[in-house]
Amino acid sequence: MLENHAKLMRFFSEAKQVTGRKKLQKMVYILQSFGIPFEEKFQFHFYGPYSEELTLRIEELCNLGFINEEKEVKSNYFQYHYSLTNDGTQFLNQFSVHMPNCSGSIELLQGKSSRFLELVSTMLYFKDLSKDEVEAKVHDVKPKQKYSEEELVEAWKLIDELALKLH
Amino acid sequence: MAYKDEQLNEEKVFKDPVHRYVHVRDRVIWDLIATPEFQRLRRIKQLGTTNITFHGAEHSRFNHSLGVYEIVRRIIDNFQGRAHWNNDQRLLCMCAALLHDLGHGPFSHSFEKVFKLDHEYYTQAIILGDTVVHQILERVTPGFAQEVADVIAKTHSNKLVVSLISSQIDADRMDYLQRDAYFTGVSYGHFDMERILRVMRPIEDQVVIKSSGMHAVEDYIMSRYQMYWQVYFHPVTRSAEVILTKILHRAKHLYEMDYNFKLQPTHFLSFFLGKVSLDEYLKLDESIVHYYFQLWQEEDDKVLSDLCERFMNRRLFKYVEFNPNKQINDLMRLIQLFKQAGIDPEYYLVVDSSSDLPYDFYRPGEEEERLPIHLLMPNGALKELSRHSDIVESISGKKRTDHKLYFPKDFLYAIEDEKIIQEITEILYRKEL
Numbered sequence: 001m002l003e004n005h006a007k008l009m010r011f012f013s014e015a016k017q018v019t020g021r022k023k024l025q026k027m028v029y030i031l032q033s034f035g036i037p038f039e040e041k042f043q044f045h046f047y048g049p050y051s052e053e054l055t056l057r058i059e060e061l062c063n064l065g066f067i068n069e070e071k072e073v074k075s076n077y078f079q080y081h082y083s084l085t086n087d088g089t090q091f092l093n094q095f096s097v098h099m100p101n102c103s104g105s106i107e108l109l110q111g112k113s114s115r116f117l118e119l120v121s122t123m124l125y126f127k128d129l130s131k132d133e134v135e136a137k138v139h140d141v142k143p144k145q146k147y148s149e150e151e152l153v154e155a156w157k158l159i160d161e162l163a164l165k166l167h
Numbered sequence: 168m169a170y171k172d173e174q175l176n177e178e179k180v181f182k183d184p185v186h187r188y189v190h191v192r193d194r195v196i197w198d199l200i201a202t203p204e205f206q207r208l209r210r211i212k213q214l215g216t217t218n219i220t221f222h223g224a225e226h227s228r229f230n231h232s233l234g235v236y237e238i239v240r241r242i243i244d245n246f247q248g249r250a251h252w253n254n255d256q257r258l259l260c261m262c263a264a265l266l267h268d269l270g271h272g273p274f275s276h277s278f279e280k281v282f283k284l285d286h287e288y289y290t291q292a293i294i295l296g297d298t299v300v301h302q303i304l305e306r307v308t309p310g311f312a313q314e315v316a317d318v319i320a321k322t323h324s325n326k327l328v329v330s331l332i333s334s335q336i337d338a339d340r341m342d343y344l345q346r347d348a349y350f351t352g353v354s355y356g357h358f359d360m361e362r363i364l365r366v367m368r369p370i371e372d373q374v375v376i377k378s379s380g381m382h383a384v385e386d387y388i389m390s391r392y393q394m395y396w397q398v399y400f401h402p403v404t405r406s407a408e409v410i411l412t413k414i415l416h417r418a419k420h421l422y423e424m425d426y427n428f429k430l431q432p433t434h435f436l437s438f439f440l441g442k443v444s445l446d447e448y449l450k451l452d453e454s455i456v457h458y459y460f461q462l463w464q465e466e467d468d469k470v471l472s473d474l475c476e477r478f479m480n481r482r483l484f485k486y487v488e489f490n491p492n493k494q495i496n497d498l499m500r501l502i503q504l505f506k507q508a509g510i511d512p513e514y515y516l517v518v519d520s521s522s523d524l525p526y527d528f529y530r531p532g533e534e535e536e537r538l539p540i541h542l543l544m545p546n547g548a549l550k551e552l553s554r555h556s557d558i559v560e561s562i563s564g565k566k567r568t569d570h571k572l573y574f575p576k577d578f579l580y581a582i583e584d585e586k587i588i589q590e591i592t593e594i595l596y597r598k599e600l
Binding site: 002004005020021022025041043044045046047050052053055056057059060063064065066077078079080087091094095114125126137140141143144 | 279320321322323324326372373490491492495499518520521522527530533534535536538567570
């Protein structure tokens with residue numbers, strides 16, 4: 001009962017602030033891929049793995065006053081910042097939820113761009129394929145992104161690093 | 168003539184209450200419809216428990232799948248000769264449209280939540296596994312089954328083809344909104360699909376809407392919005408869904424506790440064990456589930472028999488609005504009181520949130536969260552729908568979430584301790600009773 005909401009609040013409590021909706025989606029997906037027990041269902045979409053359930057749950061948390069969503073107007077687009085509110089902190093204190101500590105991994109992901117996390121999450125989506133097949137699939141489904149060889153190497157490095165931290 | 172090009176001697180038609188006729192001319196499509204895996208969809212209702220609220224909602228995944236196929240067929244007819252459209256993709260699109268829901272099981276949403284299943288996994292398994300559907304697709308050309316599976320999984324390299332089947336204005340949604348409106352009998356859900364099909368334009372990696380057709384799309388978005396609140400999120404349907412979910416949880420729990428069922432739940436064993444083979448998955452349809460629920464009413468376990476009796480006889484849980492922020496202490500207290508009264512809150516006190524439901528609203532997809540609906544402006548530029556339409560913008564900004572607390576009101580009257588009844592009702596109804 002409300003456990004999935006509490007897990008997300010725990011995530012925000014550790015992240016302090018997350019900037020960008022796409023980034024938020026990819027961070028949760030990547031952590032889930034490494035066994036962090038988020039229950040949201042992800043599907044592959046135009047910009048990589050996406051969960052409508054996660055979007056709606058974040059909307060619920062904002063409407064309940066547990067998460068603060070700040071809309072920043074940029075030159076030709078909006079940017080959203082998310083953080084846990086005092087009400088959210090109080091709720092978490094009353095609600096026991098088991099979540100493995102992943103603050104180090106969250107910090108690591110926060111330092112990456114949403115474009116890069118789109119690459120990493122896409123690679124993880126095809127994790128059942130061989131390494132060569134994953135790279136071919138990335139170019140196949142994301143030709144417009146034109147990911148470079150260096151970015152792919154960097155992404156594999158991050159995946160290895162997260163595997164060490166989270167296993 | 169190659170199998171992929173083979174046409175039936177005469178066009179076949181299915182009478183359809185939404186599209187009037189579903190037209191089939193391709194041999195491949197005709198053969199796919201006749202497979203046992205596709206015919207199974209007749210035994211899976213499109214809207215699960217919604218018929219408990221709207222008694223007409225008995226239509227099946229079979230009806231819907233034919234409808235999606237028909238819409239895609241018509242879109243492709245309109246695309247003939249247009250730039251960016253490659254007619255070699257025609258059969259791929261139509262097969263993917265027809266088969267997109269092939270892996271749905273009975274009451275999919277509840278089953279997926281309780282048994283950690285994914286109907287999309289089974290769609291892939293049916294298309295790629297040892298099935299009649301797979302044999303037919305591979306007769307088209309080796310590797311064709313994988314292509315169809317990729318389109319449905321949205322991982323195919325041709326984004327235009329993917330967006331026909333799955334986007335924020337796709338054939339899937341256009342069919343289910345109209346079909347669900349028709350069978351539930353509500354007056355929402357209707358929009359001018361013919362107009363939308365006429366203003367759809369293929370571009371390199373998606374389908375866009377000619378800006379002159381914006382008002383038809385506004386109507387579609389409004390229908391979608393109304394259907395979500397009036398039909399899909401209906402609180403009575405959600406009550407039935409809550410009970411169904413609890414039945415499955417209870418049966419699984421009893422199995423794990425070595426409970427001795429009066430009749431061995433053979434069809435459920437692999438679900439309880441979390442290892443469901445494709446063969447076992449395909450054997451479970453709604454009639455089998457109802458059969459077990461009917462029998463479980465006679466079980467010695469009081470929780471299982473009560474929940475099944477409620478589900479079968481529409482003796483549903485009641486609900487009150489619930490705000491987890493302001494009422495979390497109330498919830499904790501209710502849990503204690505239910506326990507004191509001998510009512511297991513694990514099964515009889517349930518918070519249900521809108522995010523627990525498998526439906527979505529239109530999203531402008533800011534920050535590349537999700538691909539929005541794009542209008543094709545006269546100068547060739549693309550513009551996101553809500554930036555151009557005041558109606559869509561106002562709907563997109565609305566508060567669209569809610570939480571309800573479900574409980575069996577009839578149980579409260581049976582509590583012997585008057586003080587407990589009083590405190591529970593005071594919390595639930597804020598002294599209104």
